[in-house]
Amino acid sequence: EAQVTQNPRYLITVTGKKLTVTCSQNMNHEYMSWYRQDPGLGLRQIYYSMNVEVTDKGDVPEGYKVSRKEKRNFPLILESPSPNQTSLYFCASSQRATTDPTGGGNQPQHFGDGTRLSIL
Amino acid sequence: GESVGLHLPTLSVQEGDNSIINCAYSNSASDYFIWYKQESGKGPQFIIDIRSNMDKRQGQRVTVLLNKTVKHLSLQIAATQPGDSAVYFCAEKRLGFYFGTGTSLTVIP
Numbered sequence: 001e002a003q004v005t006q007n008p009r010y011l012i013t014v015t016g017k018k019l020t021v022t023c024s025q026n027m028n029h030e031y032m033s034w035y036r037q038d039p040g041l042g043l044r045q046i047y048y049s050m051n052v053e054v055t056d057k058g059d060v061p062e063g064y065k066v067s068r069k070e071k072r073n074f075p076l077i078l079e080s081p082s083p084n085q086t087s088l089y090f091c092a093s094s095q096r097a098t099t100d101p102t103g104g105g106n107q108p109q110h111f112g113d114g115t116r117l118s119i120l
Numbered sequence: 121g122e123s124v125g126l127h128l129p130t131l132s133v134q135e136g137d138n139s140i141i142n143c144a145y146s147n148s149a150s151d152y153f154i155w156y157k158q159e160s161g162k163g164p165q166f167i168i169d170i171r172s173n174m175d176k177r178q179g180q181r182v183t184v185l186l187n188k189t190v191k192h193l194s195l196q197i198a199a200t201q202p203g204d205s206a207v208y209f210c211a212e213k214r215l216g217f218y219f220g221t222g223t224s225l226t227v228i229p
Binding site (some may be wrong): 112 | 154169192209217
C-alpha cells in the first residue's frame with residue numbers, strides 16, 4: 001500500500017530535549033515536505049526536499065532541521081524544542097519534483113497521518 | 121503574506137443533498153489548485169485538482185470549478201453522504217503550496 005508513515009504519532013516532551021520525528025514514503029517520490037498545522041492558520045511549510053541531499057526552507061523553518069540522506073526518508077529534527085513548537089505536524093511527498101525552487105511540481109502531495117507534539 | 125482560502129468555517133447539509141464548499145485565492149499567478157479532505161486524526165487526503173488552464177474538472181461525485189476572473193474555487197459534492205463529514209480545504213500553488221484553513225462539513229443523516 002502506498003503511504004507516508006510518520007513516527008511517533010503522539011509525543012509529549014519538555015523544553016530543550018532534542019527530538020526527531022521520522023517520515024518514510026514507499027512511493028519512490030522525489031519531493032518531500034514537512035508542515036505544521038495550527039488552529040486558524042492552516043498548513044504551513046517548514047522545510048522541503050526536492051531530492052536526496054537537497055533541502056530548503058519553507059515559510060516557518062526556525063527551530064527545525066531536516067536531512068535527506070535517502071530518497072524514502074525525511075526526518076524532522078527539533079534540536080531544542082520550545083512550547084511554541086507544540087503543534088500537529090505532517091509529512092508529505094509527491095512525485096516528479098520540477099526545477100521550481102520552492103514547489104513540488106503540479107502533482108498532489110500525499111500526506112502522513114500526522115504527529116501531535118506537545119512541548120511543555 | 122497573502123491569504124489563501126477565505127472559507128466559511130462550518131457547513132451543515134442533509135444527507136443526499138449537494139454540498140458546495142468555496143475558496144477564494146488572492147494571487148492571480150497561481151497555476152494549480154487542489155482540494156483536500158481531512159478527517160479527524162488523519163492527514164489531508166487528495167480529492168481533486170485543477171490547473172489554471174481549466175474551468176471545471178469532474179471526479180467521482182465531486183466537481184471543482186475555477187473562476188479566475190474573481191479568483192474563486194469551489195468544490196461540489198453530489199449526493200452528500202455521512203462519510204463526507206470532514207474538514208475540506210483548498211491549496212494553491214504559487215512558488216510553493218499554500219493552504220487554506222478549511223471548512224468543516226457536517227452531514228446530517
